[in-house]
Amino acid sequence: MKEKISIDEFDGKKFKIRFIEEEDNKKAVLTHYLHNYNNGVKEHFEEAATEYLKQIIEYKNEEDNINIVSDIALQQLLFEVEDVPFPTPKNYSFKFIDLFAGIGGFRLALQNLGGKCVFTSEWDENAKKTYRANFGEVPFGDITKEYTKNYIPENFDVLCAGFPCQAFSIAGKRGGFEDTRGTLFFDVAEIIKKRRPKAIFLENVKGLRNHNGGKTLATILNVLRNDLDYYVPEPQIVNAKNFGVPQNRERIYIVGFRKNLGIDSFTYPEPFKDKVSFKKIKEKKIVPTKYYLSTQYLQTLINHKERHESKGNGFGYAIIGDEEISNAIVVGGMGRERNLVIDKRITDFTPTTHIKGEVNREGIRKMTPREWARLQGFPDNYIIPVADASAYKQFGNSVAVPAIQATAEQILKLITNIE
Template sequence: MKNFKFIDLFSGIGGFRIALEENGGQCVFSSDIDKYARETYKENFGEEPSGDITKIKSEEIPDHDILCAGFPCQPFSIAGKRLGFEDTRGTLFFDVARIIKDKRPKAFLLENVAGITSHDGGKTLDTILNTLSELGYEREWKLMNAKYYGVPQNRNRWYCVGYDASQFSKIDIHNIFPEEENLETFIDSYIEKNVSQDYQMSKIAKRNMELHINEFVSSDRYDEDHVIIANHIRPSKVNFSSNGISPCLTAKMGTGGNNVPVLYQEGRKLTENECLRIMGFPETYKIRKNYSQSYKQIGNSVVVSVVEKIGRNLVKYLFE
């Protein structure tokens, strides 16, 4: 199937959109409550996402083949203990389920933090999976770390795919998840030259790194073939690595301090462009520089190249 249509819920800065468009899809609707993310999205795609999904009626959303959503992880009340659709009310997943129920897309692709598997003692995941089954969808999930799928970042995330059992013959849905691969591109190749002094670390942060660098360099964790990355920089301890893989980029990067990983040799934090590369975004992607909201948006995004690989298989197994 060519030119399939998809929607982009909790769209952030459009990671899902880039990935699905790479597979021949057409985005017919997007939504995000964060005004800064919507600004970045508009800058890159020429259209601003709709706002709060809880206030958008299902009939206002165009028909589509695939629903994509990186919804926030929230606890459910489990008031009725049915562990299904009714128990999702009051959470943002309810709106994902509501739209699936009302629009009946052929398939969906969801993403969340790895902690969703143990959230609220496992009740959150049970409710999500039971709800999807109750709605008539075959579904499968998997924890996938980006570093095992061609991306030099230690980022473990939950991915869930599903299809409408009434529209397709039964398939081995687990095959939609790509196989692991050896990492061939390391963070070293993403580093920029002649970076602005605005990205330099404070004297205090540099002093804290110097307190602990000798211990790291003399350890078996040090690899001279890769740049040294530092994060969680404190007087008592600094996390160093030099395995060519970035630590997980998170939304906390937008809160200031030392939450953006640091290139030790250069004494500076990673730039937005370097972070975008580590998240699998194309070189053409535009984002505001030296701005805390930009780091937050990047940390909240999906890894584009990982989603692209899942999406490729989803389209292959269901639509071709």
């Protein structure tokens, strides 16, 4: 039997959920406010941020009976958001927002080009932790919520989004804006419709091209081109291996420009001339024993691969040579096992974790989280504040920074100096 509640009780529960969600957004509001403290975007976050600041750093002026914010405390908070590995460029030349931000691959690329991020969102708590450690800013949470969207400022130049791929209910329909309701792309489209940025830059898995029989991509392009009135050239599959990282990672890029800007052509970046191999990003020091496979687990992988090969399948583990490039790093499945390496520098075979069997003597190990970071183009001063399991997930889900940066540079060439 379903629980019966009154209208008052229902409203109370809704209020409680809203209160919890707003509490989660407090750090996002504060850090966004402080990051924009010296520019006009600050005003967009100021009312809510000032209230939150008073709650944590106000002091009472007994004599005048007024509440004011301590300048010293405010300066300390400003220092904390600016004293990070990747602060906002001092002389930034454009503004962008970072949706489904993950750990900031888009942000890193666009900051490298002189951009300032004025809004970011990401729901995963561990990813938020990594994002804050590197950029001094806490992403907002659920972008499907209207009150979260209300924090997005006006007048930014580029919308970036590595949005998840979802099928639309478009059977027998034209496949327009309304048909995308209930998907995360709808929320992206809604933001584009309301904020009208000069350019958009979307990234997704290669499979989007054929997802749902090609209807998903067709609907996305129809919405962007016709419903939202953006010039959108044909999407392109971009491989990270062509842009300075040793990883065979193909992703689909979709770029677009507001039609009233008069832009009617776009050229995706040419591949870099120099190709790199795994050797370039391999750990320079001896890797901890915990990354080396046990003899029993290695045998399990061998047996698994042999079973599939006998059936004509290509599944199973793979060992990447120093002169080769890695397979795409992915979350789950055989993500790590498809990118094993041989590293015979190990000298201590004493297990440091609970394993069955012994540490293998062939020098076969998993790549480290730092090597995965390098495969995605993250610099070595990028902080990894989470446990290995979370780090693998975060880098596996990230964008390849150099490929994003090369494409964004082509976008900026067209929109720079356009009002």
